[in-house]
Amino acid sequence: MVLFVVNESSGNGRGKKVWAKVEAQLHKRGIEYHTVVSSSQDEAVIRMEELLLTGKMKAVAVIGGDGTLHGLLPLLVASGIPCGLIPAGSGNDTSRALGIPRNPIRALDIILAGHTRRIDVLETTSEQYKSQITLTAVAVGLDGAVAADVNGSGYKRWCNKLGVGSLAYIIGLFRSLAVFKPQSITVTIDGVTHDFTRGWLSAISNVSTYGGGLKICPKALPDDNLLHTCIVHSCSVWRILLIFPTLLNGSHVKQPYVTILSGRSVRIDAPKPFVAFGDGEPSGHTPLIATIVPAQLDFLTEASG
Numbered sequence: 001m002v003l004f005v006v007n008e009s010s011g012n013g014r015g016k017k018v019w020a021k022v023e024a025q026l027h028k029r030g031i032e033y034h035t036v037v038s039s040s041q042d043e044a045v046i047r048m049e050e051l052l053l054t055g056k057m058k059a060v061a062v063i064g065g066d067g068t069l070h071g072l073l074p075l076l077v078a079s080g081i082p083c084g085l086i087p088a089g090s091g092n093d094t095s096r097a098l099g100i101p102r103n104p105i106r107a108l109d110i111i112l113a114g115h116t117r118r119i120d121v122l123e124t125t126s127e128q129y130k131s132q133i134t135l136t137a138v139a140v141g142l143d144g145a146v147a148a149d150v151n152g153s154g155y156k157r158w159c160n161k162l163g164v165g166s167l168a169y170i171i172g173l174f175r176s177l178a179v180f181k182p183q184s185i186t187v188t189i190d191g192v193t194h195d196f197t198r199g200w201l202s203a204i205s206n207v208s209t210y211g212g213g214l215k216i217c218p219k220a221l222p223d224d225n226l227l228h229t230c231i232v233h234s235c236s237v238w239r240i241l242l243i244f245p246t247l248l249n250g251s252h253v254k255q256p257y258v259t260i261l262s263g264r265s266v267r268i269d270a271p272k273p274f275v276a277f278g279d280g281e282p283s284g285h286t287p288l289i290a291t292i293v294p295a296q297l298d299f300l301t302e303a304s305g
């Protein structure tokens, strides 16, 4: 039986509408299911844990955004149960990376078909969070500041209402640029140290996009056993504004102000703490260590080939 974990508030209420469509479809097809409709992440984890202990759940389907899935990752990884997603968030970078359609019924069909792809996750350690699991990317620096600004903001609600959830990240960028101060950063990847002056951000990615479709690490794949980090450095605020549109097609990687490094483990240091957000949720501050943990999650996706 599939357990549906629903965050009705994801996408500023889209979760509720998506669940209504999915539930109607399940009834129509006469499919039995269990459900956890939660008002908080803690409640979802407790109730999901209880239901998994019964041994009757063959898969968990999350209805929500990247943040909803993020909160359930430790339990999903520990249980080894296949996991699916019916996207209902604002950014939806997990569904983008795994080719899961926005149409709830098509996403439901993928879950019911039962094909899985084994994917990696990122584990981060900071002073604030001893161990955290992220599926998409950890934004460190300017992009972390953007995530902090977007989270819970009034404009995010409006963007979602207008059906342009990704626009919230663009608004957040302009607001954050007005106050953000770049600084020297040190990125140590697999033991090799790289120093950057005027470091703006170091995005650590398991998938190619973040922030609602920005191709920050275009070559990253969720099952390549590697993490990829994109460092933007040595440039002015005006250059950042010019680089930003090139994130849409990933051509920023050709610029001298952008360095991509890949490996298994990375540590980011900065003289003053840079804020970090994983899957759009708080991950602490630098110094921060991220490690790729290969083949941790069986994700329900379209059959390949």
Ligand SMILES: Nc1ncnc2c1ncn2[C@@H]1O[C@H](COP(=O)(O)OP(=O)(O)OP(=O)(O)O)[C@@H](O)[C@H]1O
Binding pocket: 006, 007, 008, 009, 010, 011, 012, 038, 039, 040, 041, 044, 064, 065, 066, 067, 068, 069, 071, 088, 089, 090, 091, 092, 093, 279, 280
């Ligand atoms: N299982 C849950 N039930 C209820 N609320 C949750 C649950 N998990 C997380 N939340 C809260 O709901 C917020 C919004 O969820 P989520 O991040 O999935 O949606 P979003 O922000 O609209 O989309 P995205 O993360 O794709 O941009 C989270 O930041 C968190 O505070």
